[in-house]
Amino acid sequence: MPALAFVVEQLVQWKYGAAGGVGMFLLSIGIKTRSQRTASAGAVLLAVLLAGPVL
Structure with missing residues (x-):
């Protein structure tokens, strides 16, 4: 499991x-x-990065 988290x-x-x-x-x-x-905070940062090009 830690290896999968590292890859992601x-x-x-x-x-x-x-x-x-x-x-x-x-x-x-x-x-x-x-x-x-x-x-x-981490989830919001990732959401902003994912939605950035759309906005």
């Missing part, structure tokens, strides 16, 4: 740059520590 994080970072890596990092840390604020 690398793919996001490759496509969306450092901001995507930070978003994935915040999301994964928030889920592991059960911190809603951290997970939400």
Whole structure:
């Protein structure tokens, strides 16, 4: 399972740059520590990156 998370994080970072890596990092840390604020911050950052070209 950790290998899959690493691969997904690398793919996001490759496509969306450092901001995507930070978003994935915040999301994964928030889920592991059960911190809603951290997970939400990561999810919002990733959502903004994904919706950026549309907006």
